[in-house]
Amino acid sequence: MHVPFLDLHEQHAPLMTELVGAFREVTEASAFAGGPYVARFETEFAAFCGTRYALGVGSGTDSLWLSLLGLGVGHGDEVITTPNSFISTAEAISLCGARPVFVDIDEQTYTMDPTQLEAAITLRTQAIVPVHIFGQMADMDPILAIARRHGMPVVEDACQAHGAEYKGRKAGSLGVAGCFSFYPGKNLGAFGEAGAVTTDEPELGSKIQLLRDHG
Numbered sequence: 667m668h669v670p671f672l673d674l675h676e677q678h679a680p681l682m683t684e685l686v687g688a689f690r691e692v693t694e695a696s697a698f699a700g701g702p703y704v705a706r707f708e709t710e711f712a713a714f715c716g717t718r719y720a721l722g723v724g725s726g727t728d729s730l731w732l733s734l735l736g737l738g739v740g741h742g743d744e745v746i747t748t749p750n751s752f753i754s755t756a757e758a759i760s761l762c763g764a765r766p767v768f769v770d771i772d773e774q775t776y777t778m779d780p781t782q783l784e785a786a787i788t789l790r791t792q793a794i795v796p797v798h799i800f801g802q803m804a805d806m807d808p809i810l811a812i813a814r815r816h817g818m819p820v821v822e823d824a825c826q827a828h829g830a831e832y833k834g835r836k837a838g839s840l841g842v843a844g845c846f847s848f849y850p851g852k853n854l855g856a857f858g859e860a861g862a863v864t865t866d867e868p869e870l871g872s873k874i875q876l877l878r879d880h881g
């Protein structure tokens with residue numbers, strides 16, 4: 667039996683009537699970028715993740731890049747993450763002009779090993795980006811405790827973790843920002859590229875809102 671690597675048609679077929687109805691509604695309103703449909707999704711996605719805000723952006727890469735920019739990450743800074751991810755986690759750090767610093771993964775969870783985190787922190791470190799991979803969330807308690815001790819923001823790369831939970835809390839609700847991808851093959855896929863940032867922080871939320879609209 668041939669099992670296809672990815673079969674989006676199988677996923678969409680039972681929803682086709684609903685999808686075509688939504689497509690018609692959006693097309694008739696010509697609401698293709700932002701607008702009331704995105705706003706409604708933002709409200710519902712924030713509620714789903716258990717955060718105050720969700721901000722729609724162009725992709726998961728944009729969600730990471732704009733979160734880091736919004737936190738003031740720039741040239742000469744370092745941001746700690748793990749190498750076991752899609753390239754855009756490190757790429758988003760580089761796009762800010764900062765240097766990705768890699769902490770290896772724990773061999774049980776395949777996510778950032780908290781016991782190796784503190785040794786990677788330097789005077790240049792501006793943020794920590796654990797990656798929840800394949801729906802498996804990073805061990806957030808020790809990561810958040812170390813970050814708190816060093817006064818450092820934690821940005822969750824939740825691009826592969828929509829709906830995943832850590833001790834009863836949803837991915838994207840533990841760090842200062844949660845970054846999501848809605849690439850078509852993701853747990854929640856859009857018709858094309860899309861992403862979102864979740865946050866409880868009004869100031870960060872408005873900065874990201876400005877940045878996504880070109881300032």
Ligand SMILES: Cc1ncc(COP(=O)(O)O)c(C=O)c1O
Nearest residue numbers: 725726727751752754825847849
């Ligand atoms: C862990 C991780 N981070 C970031 C991204 C980037 O998301 P996008 O492809 O929507 O830019 C992805 C998606 O492939 C991912 O799997």
